[in-house]
Amino acid sequence: MADLGILISAVVLLAADAVTDDAAAAFKDLGFEPDIVAERTLLISGSEVLFESRFDTDIFMSEDGLRSLNKDASPLLARSLPVDALAPELRRRVMAIEFEASRDFGPVSFDQATTSSGQEAAMPTISAAVILKNPTDTQTAADGFGQLGFEVATISDGVLLLTGEVPVFEKGFGTDLTVDEAGAQRNLDGEMTRSLPMESLPTSLRDMVSEAEFEAPPDFGPGNF
Numbered sequence: 001m002a003d004l005g006i007l008i009s010a011v012v013l014l015a016a017d018a019v020t021d022d023a024a025a026a027f028k029d030l031g032f033e034p035d036i037v038a039e040r041t042l043l044i045s046g047s048e049v050l051f052e053s054r055f056d057t058d059i060f061m062s063e064d065g066l067r068s069l070n071k072d073a074s075p076l077l078a079r080s081l082p083v084d085a086l087a088p089e090l091r092r093r094v095m096a097i098e099f100e101a102s103r104d105f106g107p108v109s110f111d112q113a114t115t116s117s118g119q120e121a122a123m124p125t126i127s128a129a130v131i132l133k134n135p136t137d138t139q140t141a142a143d144g145f146g147q148l149g150f151e152v153a154t155i156s157d158g159v160l161l162l163t164g165e166v167p168v169f170e171k172g173f174g175t176d177l178t179v180d181e182a183g184a185q186r187n188l189d190g191e192m193t194r195s196l197p198m199e200s201l202p203t204s205l206r207d208m209v210s211e212a213e214f215e216a217p218p219d220f221g222p223g224n225f
Contacts, residue, residue: 006048007047008045008048010051010099011161012042013094013155014095015094019093023090032044032046033045038131043129054085055083098155126169127163129212131158132209134158137208138158140208195213
């Protein structure tokens with residue numbers, strides 16, 4: 001069986017006139033697992049080989065995350081992916097595609113923590129996308145979430161990626177979380193949801209946020225490649 005490489009994800013920002021569901025279906029036809037993060041924002045997941053094939057680029061892992069080999073622009077290694085490799089019909093729907101900030105791969109990664117008994121325990125690290133009401137608030141919002149203990153990556157103006165351990169999310173958003181093979185979720189009126197509540201955020205930060213939602217884990221089952 002061929003080595004498909006690591007499983008990776010990238011955020012897709014769609015053009016203003018793009019239909020989100022149609023774009024998601026188009027990326028699924030290319031072999032990606034798309035997740036609709038917000039209106040006109042997708043998270044596409046797939047193997048390293050799939051990304052390199054579909055975007056006609058080489059992918060490298062650096063200390064601060066994934067980079068693609070940008071042969072025609074500077075910097076040579078960029079977080080953004082070249083959209084020119086996409087078919088014209090899909091390319092016109094896409095504003096930008098960028099890799100997520102550096103983190104362990106998979107819906108849930110595990111750092112090692114030491115308990116009071118001296119034994120090592122798994123500490124889940126999870127991520128959520130934040131969509132801001134006004135793109136001009138990007139840096140202010142990033143600073144605000146950073147003060148709450150999150151690692152913050154700016155995907156584009158108006159879109160942030162928060163990464164942190166479960167207790168950081170539970171404290172910052174004032175909710176209990178469940179993390180399993182379905183990813184990170186919370187209980188809302190008896191149903192599990194990936195959306196995060198805004199009520200516990202500081203008022204200044206809450207006023208900037210349109211929505212926040214956990215990533216869905218990619219479904220890499222038979223036949224998805």
